[in-house]
Amino acid sequence: MKFFYTTLIISFIGLLPLPAQNIDSLFITSEGRISTDSVYKYKRLIKEIEGFGYSVKDFDTKGKLYLRCYFMAHKRYKYDILDFVNLKKSHPKKTIKLNAAITTYPNDTTSKKSFYDDGVLIKEKVVYSTYYASGILKTKRVYENGIKVEDNIFPEDLESGPTFFIVDKMPEYPGGEEGFVSDIQAALVYPKEAIKKKIQGIVYVEFVVNTKGELVEPKIKQSVHPLIDNEALRIVKTTKKWIPGKSYGRLAKVRYSVPVVFKLPSSH
Structure with missing residues (x-):
């Protein structure tokens, strides 16, 4: 459920009902304090998104995006600019009433997802990632409520990586599962010798x-008889090219097991 909940929030952000409108800007020091436009580390733009909450973006002195954050606020929340000064603090009950906050730090390859109950932090997930010069994911560390729950190092050569059974995005066959089954059925030629010997079953x-x-x-993987085993192998090899799967945003090798049904007509 937790993965579905996280995905739901991210997808919802991508489908916000109305454009965000600027309501405030702040100049912030590296310590997270309010500053002036003459001495600052980041310029913070706060936008209200009707029916959702608030969007916050920090830009450095060169105008490059450093941080992007979304806050889902309760309807009863009354806007206060001071609630958006120190975003790294857990917002206590007396300030902003948050349902969830999703933060990404483009330059630091860090993302943070925080979940609240009436403004009180109940769960926080932080992901730290590094990349090879080629842009391929190198490492990924995940912390939940301050406890490391995942620590992965990936090879740059994708083909030398592990083979998975389940990944974030599974491989896709042209036409989906129905397309695969249809191509298998169209290519299947029931061996005459197998028909003569009344051999049938699922390979x-x-x-x-x-x-x-x-x-x-x-x-x-599961044999019935060499006569139909060989035909099953043959037709699987004739199928179309797949769209490869992905794990943590990287292309990944995925292992499959599929049934090929050989069934004789009732007259046999």
């Missing part, structure tokens, strides 16, 4: 969809 074929979307390493 399970295992394979890997690599980072190029190619179907590789096909093999029989």
Whole structure:
């Protein structure tokens, strides 16, 4: 449920009902205090998003985006600019009444998701990421309420990485699952010898969809008889190229197991 809840919030932000409107700007020091336009570390723009909450963006002295944050506020919340001075503090009950805050730091490759109950912080998830010069994800560390729950190091060569059974974004076949089944059925040629010997059943074929979307390493996972096993392998190899899967935003190899059904007509 927690993954669905997080995804729901992120998706909702991407579909905000109305454009945000500027309501305030602040000049902030590196210590998180209010400053002037002559001496400051970041310029903070605060926008109100009707029916949602507030958007906050920090820009450095060169105008480059440093931080982007969204706050989902209760309807009863009354705007106070002081609530947006120190964003790294957990907002106590006496200030902004938040449901959730989603923060990203583009320059530091850090993101933070905070969840509140009537303004009181109940859960916080922070993700630290680093990247190779090629832009491919190198490391990812995840903390929940200050406790490390994930620490991953990824090779730059995608094909040398691990093979997964489940990833964030699974590989997609042209036409989806129905398209795959349709192509299998269209290509299937029931071996005459198997018909003669009344051989039927379900053959399970295992394979890997690599980072190029190619179907590789096909093999029989559950056999029925060599006559139909070989046909199952043959038709799986003839299928189209897939859209590769992704894990943590990286292309990933994913292992599949699919059933190929051989069923004789009742007359046999």
